[in-house]
Amino acid sequence: MIDVIRKSFSFQLDNLGQYLQVNYHRESPESGFAHxxxxxxxxxxxFEVANDADIDSLDSNRLSHAPVLATVGYGLxxxxxxxxSxxxxxxxxxxRLSGREAFPIDRTSFFYRPTELLGIAVGINYCYKHQPEYSRWLxxxxxxxxxxxxxIHSNFWTFLISAYAAQLVSVTWKPIILPLAKDMTVYELALVKWFCSVSPIFxxxxxxxxIEPSIDKKLLEDCMTCSNPPQDSVRAALLYFSLKTTIIQIINSSLDNYERILQSPKKAVEWLNSACDNIHTVTQQLQSQLSQPSDIEAPNMGDMQMLLAALSRLRSDTDTIEDQIIKLQSSVEIINEPNTMNYYDFQLLVTSDCKIRAxxxxxxxxxxxxxxxxxIRLALExxxxxxTDTELLKxxxxxxxxxxxxxxIHSHFRATLAGAEENKYNVRLRLVFESSELAALPWEFLYDEDTNFFxxxxxxxxxxxxxDIPQKKRELKAASLPLKVLLVISSPTNLTPLDVAGExxxxxEALAQHIDAGKIELDVLPEATIRNINQKLRQKPxxxxxxxxxxxxxxxxxxxxLVDQDNKSKLLDDEGFANFFLGNSKLGLAVLNSCQGAAVSSHQVFAGIAPNxxxxxxPAIIAMQYxxxxxxxxxxxDEFYRTLALDWPLDAAIQSTRNAISIEVGLDxxxxxxxxxxxxxxxxIIMSGLH
Structure with missing residues (x-):
């Protein structure tokens, strides 16, 4: 089935890629937007993009023209x-552009050309984000x-791009009544999909x-039947991105379904039989209609032939139940292959006298x-x-x-990133602080203005x-599924009571799917006495x-x-707490989490104790600093344990989790x-041997 999805749309993706390559000109705003x-x-x-050897050779007189200004903005x-210079x-x-009429009667200014408007706004946002006097005219x-x-009742395409340009220079437009997905052009659908990916807040x-869920189906339908080439590189790039993203999402969703199906061979056979029957029925109906004389217009006939071809490919992949089950099993095994992520290490050591060694x-x-x-003191408070808001955090x-x-060090970091990208590696950024005062700062808010990324x-x-400690480091020993998690909830009666059952x-609930799939084994200890914790840790690795x-x-x-025998608080320092895990070679991670009902100081204590x-x-601690x-x-x-169970390294799993939280909760x-x-x-790595 996955091969079918890829085959059905590979022709469209290849055509879009070729169109982009042929029509990509570095010095046009359309290609700038595409990039x-x-x-x-x-x-x-x-495709490969030419280098920038001649970028400064542009005639400076042309730099008063909006298309060139926009191209440079995208380039920045x-x-x-x-x-x-x-x-x-x-x-x-x-x-010079700011002194011209922005709203001429013939509507020939850059304001009425959304690609140029956005490019100029992008450039101003990049260069003058903290100098509002330079963006006031825009x-x-x-x-x-x-x-x-x-x-002027502009189309949805123009409105969305213009509204996004406004947001980049801190102007907020009011939302409008959205058109239905069925009334959007395929390029408007692609634009919406892109905005949902790059700017969740917008x-x-x-x-x-x-409306994103309703867009995916319409986008695939329109791409299947769309035979006209895009108008420009912008539309081609948006369509390429959104189509590929949608296909990947469908494949990932399908793989999740396959995993569940494979838990029961009977369900797998029933599902595949049903799929084959449905494909056979639809194919017969289409063949019957195409073989009969009809007044159907050519475009509709072409659409039906394309659909028939796709269904025929789908049917050929589901000819036999046995072959399909093998394919499904292989698909699941691909997901569960041991982690193959490659990293370059970039370590920053900050000494107690504030010297940095990268x-x-x-x-x-x-x-x-x-x-x-x-x-930064006010921001920290x-x-x-x-x-908080996005501007404060950035x-x-x-x-x-x-x-x-x-x-x-910035240049050194950039060189490391470039080398990693060239070799298809990621970068493992490790921060080492000798000063506890510096270590207490929330470095997880590090924000690079050049790339617009936290x-x-x-x-x-x-x-x-x-x-970094002088003694021999204890490496994390890789474990096998299921991931064994012990949840300890401590609610002493003389402190603010926690909702133990609720926690x-x-x-x-967060782990239900992974527990049902046998990937995670969760045990809960609601009475967190020293004796109970010790006994529990001896029962299972x-x-x-x-x-x-x-x-x-x-x-x-x-x-x-913790709690004592009378359910009152029993306080343990970092040394006493660490003694729980002496000689425990299986334990790779401790997570310290203060919930909503916990004391205000709890997260500060956990963040302070964690390094010790x-x-x-x-080997590893995750503590919540707020x-x-x-x-x-x-x-x-949900996100962290799911990713960990896919054999991701701890730091990659926590990075993915932070990213998921930023998308769901917001960067503000x-x-x-x-x-x-x-x-x-x-x-x-704390997980391996997932097969």
Whole structure:
């Protein structure tokens, strides 16, 4: 079935890729937008792009023309490099453009050409994000332009791109009544799909995420029957991206279904029989209609022939039940192959006197950490109180990034990323702090303005706090399925009571699918006494110890609150807590989580204790540096354990989890940067032998 899906649309994807290659011209705004489509989604453009050797040779007089200004804007956002003099000419060109009439009667200005409007907004956002005086002229145009766009009843394509351009320069347009999916063009469907991927906040504001499920089916139907070439590179790129993304999502969903089907051979046979019968019936009906004289117009006849061809391919792949079951089993085995992720290590060591040493495959670079605490103190307080927005988090993240990545180290990091990308590797970013004060800062908010990414949720980098200790490191020993998780919930009666049953249900609901599939084995210990925990850990070789409860500060020291025989609090420091796991070679990870009902200080205690637990022998710790809502805790458990059960390394799994939280909860909340991974293992693998 997966082969069928690929075959059915490979022709369309190949044609789109060829169209893009033939019509891709580096110095056109359409091709600039096309490159931007792939860049913003971390996707590979489907052909080789020429180098930028002649980029500065453009006639500076042309830099007052909107198409050229837009092309440069897209280039900047996609990482193209320009000389200082060229950028100065570009800035002067923007000034000249700002003095022209934005809304002429004949509608010939850049405002009425959405590709150029977006390119200019992208460039201004990239260069002058923190200098609003340079974007004010465009803001004024877009404020007035919102009403003009609505008065001329522009199409949905133009409205969406213009509204996104407005958002980039901090102008908010009001949502409109969305057209139905059936009334959209195939390119509008693709545009909606792209916005849902690159800007969830924008997509939510304009209700695009609500119609995304209905878009997928219509998109595939229209792509199957669409025979006309795209109008330009923008539409080709959007269609290529959205079609490929939709196919991948369908394949992943199908593989999940296959896994469930394969649990019961009888269900597999019934499902395949039904599929064959349905295909046979539809194919016969189409053949019958095509063989009879008809007044059907040529385009409709062509559509039916294309559908018949697709069904014939599908039927050929389901000729025999036995062959299909073998294919399904192979598909599941592909998912469960041992982890093959490859990484380059990039380690940043910050000494107690704020010297930085960066080490990677590319060598070493040195720098000095310069961070003005007064500039970030207010932001840290607002984040602690949960009073955040995207701008605040990006601003803090940018300050942290500039402090940790001064010029030489930034260049060294870029070189490592480039080498990794060339060899199809990811980068494992390890932070080592000798100073506890620096280690206490929320480095998971590191934000790179050049790429517009928070490093902690960019899936091409795996960010962790690395605990470098002089003694021999205990590597994580790979375990086999099922992943054995012990959930310990501690609620002493003399502290704020926790909803023990509710916390257990939350985790069980999050992991239900994986438990039913036999991938995760969950045991719960609701009475967290020292004796009960010791006995439980001796009964079974657990891989993960997941603790939910309170952290307490006493005499300027952090303690974890267990319960005594009278259900009152029994405080354990990091040394006492680490003793639970002495000699336990199977345990690879402890998760410390304070839920909604826990004391305000709990997450601070857990974040402070975690590095010491790693130093005392636990290979990896995940601690929440902020309290989280139950909905986020459930999302964390679902995404993290599911990914871990797919044999991902710990740091890659936590990175994927942060990314999922950022998409679901938003980049304006602190939630995505809340999980902190403290690691001492070389590769973070705790699962293997999944077959």
């Amino acid at each position: 931007y489509v792939f860049h913003q989604t971390n996707s590979q453009i489907p 956002a996609c990482g193209r490099r320009f000389s200082e 060229f950028l100065e000419s570009w800035a002067n060109g923007l000034v 803001q004024d145009i877009l404020v007035e332009g919102e009403q003009r766009i609505q008065r 997509a939510d504001a304009f209700k695009l995420t609500q 080490s990677s495959e590319q060598g070493e670079a040195l720098g000095k950490l310069q961070l003005e605490m007064n500039k 607002l984040i602690e109180r949960g009073q 601003s803090l993240g940018s300050e942290l990034y500039q402090a940790l990545f001064p010029a030489k 490093l902690a949720n960019n899936t091409q980098t795996a960010l962790s706090r690395y605990i 257990e249900n939350l985790i069980r 657990y891989n993960v110890f997941h603790f939910i409860g309170h952290g307490i500060f006493e005499n300027d020291k952090g303690f974890i609150a 637990l790693v130093r005392r022998g636990i 309290s989280i809502l139950d909905s986020t805790a459930k999302l964390f458990a 909340k602190r939630d995505f940067a809340t999980p902190v991974l403290y690691l001492r293992a070389k590769d973070g």
